[in-house]
Amino acid sequence: MIKQILPLSSIIALRFLGLFIVMPVLSVYALGLEGADEVLAGVVIGGYALTQMLLQLPFGILSDRIGRKQTLLIGLLIFAAGSVVCALSGDIYMLMFGRFLQGAGAIGAVVTAMISDSVKEEVRAKAMAVMGGSIAVSFAVAMLAGPVIGTHYGVDKLFWITAFLALAAIAILFTKVPAPPVISHDYEQEKLGVILKNRDLMKMNVTHFLQKGFMTIAFLVIPLILTQEHGWEKTELYKVYLPAMLFGLLAMGPAAVLGEKRNRYKEIFVFSITLFGIAFLLMLLGGGGALFIVGVVLFFVAFNMFEPLMQSLTTKFAKVHQKGAALGVANSFAYFGTFIGGLFGGMILRDFGFDTLVYLLLAISVAWALVTLSMTNPAKMRNLYLPKNEAANLTALEGKEGICEYYTNETEGVAIIKYETEKFDEESIKSIVA
Numbered sequence: 001m002i003k004q005i006l007p008l009s010s011i012i013a014l015r016f017l018g019l020f021i022v023m024p025v026l027s028v029y030a031l032g033l034e035g036a037d038e039v040l041a042g043v044v045i046g047g048y049a050l051t052q053m054l055l056q057l058p059f060g061i062l063s064d065r066i067g068r069k070q071t072l073l074i075g076l077l078i079f080a081a082g083s084v085v086c087a088l089s090g091d092i093y094m095l096m097f098g099r100f101l102q103g104a105g106a107i108g109a110v111v112t113a114m115i116s117d118s119v120k121e122e123v124r125a126k127a128m129a130v131m132g133g134s135i136a137v138s139f140a141v142a143m144l145a146g147p148v149i150g151t152h153y154g155v156d157k158l159f160w161i162t163a164f165l166a167l168a169a170i171a172i173l174f175t176k177v178p179a180p181p182v183i184s185h186d187y188e189q190e191k192l193g194v195i196l197k198n199r200d201l202m203k204m205n206v207t208h209f210l211q212k213g214f215m216t217i218a219f220l221v222i223p224l225i226l227t228q229e230h231g232w233e234k235t236e237l238y239k240v241y242l243p244a245m246l247f248g249l250l251a252m253g254p255a256a257v258l259g260e261k262r263n264r265y266k267e268i269f270v271f272s273i274t275l276f277g278i279a280f281l282l283m284l285l286g287g288g289g290a291l292f293i294v295g296v297v298l299f300f301v302a303f304n305m306f307e308p309l310m311q312s313l314t315t316k317f318a319k320v321h322q323k324g325a326a327l328g329v330a331n332s333f334a335y336f337g338t339f340i341g342g343l344f345g346g347m348i349l350r351d352f353g354f355d356t357l358v359y360l361l362l363a364i365s366v367a368w369a370l371v372t373l374s375m376t377n378p379a380k381m382r383n384l385y386l387p388k389n390e391a392a393n394l395t396a397l398e399g400k401e402g403i404c405e406y407y408t409n410e411t412e413g414v415a416i417i418k419y420e421t422e423k424f425d426e427e428s429i430k431s432i433v434a
Contacts, residue, residue, distance in 0.1 A: 005115060005127050007176035011072070012111050013134035014169040018083060018162030019048070019102075020142035023219050024237045025150040025158075028227055033092040038224075038350035039343065040092050046216045046342020047096050048082075048103030052335035055106035060113065060328025068114040068180055072107050072173055079105030080166035087159035098159070103335070105166075109327035116315045116327075117180040135307070140249075143241035147234045181411035195326050200317040203375050204310060207269065208330050209337035210368055211306050214276055214361065216341030218299055221283070221354060230288030244297045248304035255305040265313055266375045268305055273372060275302035277365035284358040316381070384417045384426050391415035391433040403429075 022029075023045070030041040063071040082101030089095040111131075119127045150158050195201060222240065226232040255272075258264045279299035286292025314330045348357045381404055388408060394415060397403045402423025408415050417429055 005119065005130050007172055007178075008111055008115055008118075009131045009134040010172050011076075011169040011177070012108075012131055013138045014165040014172075015076070015079065015107070016135045017138035017142055018079070018165045020139050021146040021161060022086075022150070022155060022158045024143055024146045024223055024241060025155060025234050027220055027224050028234060029150065029155045030092060030095065031224075033095065036092040037346075039346040040096070042216075042220050042342035042344075042346025042349075043339075044092065044096055044099055044342075045220055046339045047099040049212070049216070049335035049338030049342070051100045051103035052106045052108070053332045053339060055104055056109050056331040056335060057325065057328035059106045060109040060325050060331075063110040063113060064325065068110055068117070069173060069177065071110050072114075073170060075105035075107035075110065076166050076170050076173070077105070078102075079107075080163045083159045083163035083166060087156045087163065089156075102162075106331070106335075108334075109331040112311050112315075112327050112331075114177075114180055117183065118178075137249075140242065140245045143245060144238050147237045151234050181409050183407055183409060195329055198317065201314065201326055201329070203371075204314045204317065205330055205333040206371070207306070208310060208334035209340075210364070211303065211310070211337070212334040213337035213341030213345075214299075215303060216338045217345035217357070217361070218296075220342060220345050221349060221357070222296060224349075225283070225354065226288055226292075232288070240293050240296050243293065244300035247297050248300035251301045252304045252308050256308040259309040260312065263380065265309055266372060268309065269372045269375070270369050272302040272305045273365055273369045275299070275305075277362050280358045280361045284355055380421050381418055382421050384419065384429055386415045386417070386430070386433070388413045388415055390430070391417070393433050396432050397429070400432075 026045055027041045030036050030044040031038070059071055059075060062074075079102055082098050082104065084098075085101055086095055086098030089098050115127050115131060146158060149161070223234070223237055226237065226240065227234060255268050259268050275298050279295045279297075279302060282295030282298065283292050284295075286295055311327070311330075314326060317326070345357060348360065388410075391408075394406050394408070394417070397406050397417065402420040404418040404420065406415065406417045415433070417433070419429060
């Protein structure tokens with residue numbers, strides 16, 4: 001698993017390092033540009049997510065048709081170009097355009113789909129946790145390096161670093177990433193409406209939307225409150241981000257185990273949502289001191305508990321021929337939440353203050369938790385792996401209740417059949433497909 005996942009995780013880690021490294025100082029930097037206010041600063045922070053939202057699905061579908069590697073190359077080149085525009089920007093609007101262009105390199109769903117292609121479903125949550133861990137390491141490096149480099153050398157240098165990281169990711173793509181396996185199936189390419197009507201997938205889409213929206217709001221308010229209201233220097237922001245990252249990283253492993261091994265997705269989601277509400281309340285009451293830092297730590301613990309499970313659960317609900325499109329939709333919702341969080345978080349912060357913003361987030365958290373309580377954990381399913389020559393009659397499974405999907409990994413010569421353990425056993429399936 002590590003051989004397939006590590007290069008892909010490196011690519012996504014470099015890309016997120018480029019995004020994260022500006023985040024600790026971006027809102028303060030944006031507010032210092034001509035014509036800027038809290039709303040425009042929020043758009044700069046979340047602006048890349050608008051184009052990510054619009055292009056995640058096209059990139060996901062494109063990767064299903066022309067291949068994952070080719071699609072990743074296109075996305076990384078666009079991301080590098082956007083970083084250069086940001087580095088050269090002299091006003092808030094050019095910076096905003098550069099952030100939009102960065103987001104147009106919408107490769108998140110493609111990388112996740114490629115990981116999903118490359119590993120068995122039984123270890124997919126572990127694979128997603130490895131990817132999430134690499135993102136967490138990127139976050140740690142960014143939280144330490146971003147404020148220091150941005151303060152001493154200028155935020156434009158951070159964007160030049162981002163462009164270089166995108167080019168390094170391209171080098172890894174073509175030297176270290178193995179070709180994904182060739183998959184064959186008898187399913188017809190479904191229309192987008194079929195994916196949007198899937199209730200399980202839509203519940204995950206809402207979760208993606210709100211989790212990322214809360215993240216953008218946190219990145220908007222944390223540096224502004226600490227620097228503008230409590231006199232922190234930008235170089236001191238690592239003191240709050242670093243422990244938050246460490247505890248968040250520690251929370252990912254237990255969350256992945258409880259969700260994947262014990263089928264406790266719903267319980268983990270509700271617990272994390274509750275932590276979100278408590279975290280923002282502590283930030284409000286903390287006054288820039290220890291209580292505020294505890295709130296930030298709890299926020300990132302909650303955020304990271306979601307991370308290894310959401311993508312894995314989305315791929316469980318999507319069939320083999322839907323993964324690229326389904327992950328594209330999920331990531332579109334996530335990035336739309338990122339954009340909306342930055343836009344409306346900035347508006348409420350500017351017009352009504354931080355306390356009103358926190359009360360609104362608490363209300364959303366309660367509603368979100370209630371909706372999540374109605375979610376059903378996925379049925380207990382298992383994959384049966386058979387040599388291709390022992391599964392010559394796969395189509396005999398079509399329409400049978402309890403058979404979730406079936407397809408062939410042509411590269412490895414293996415047929416894969418996903419089934420509900422309460423309705424089928426291995427021997428009965430073997431007798432049908434033999």
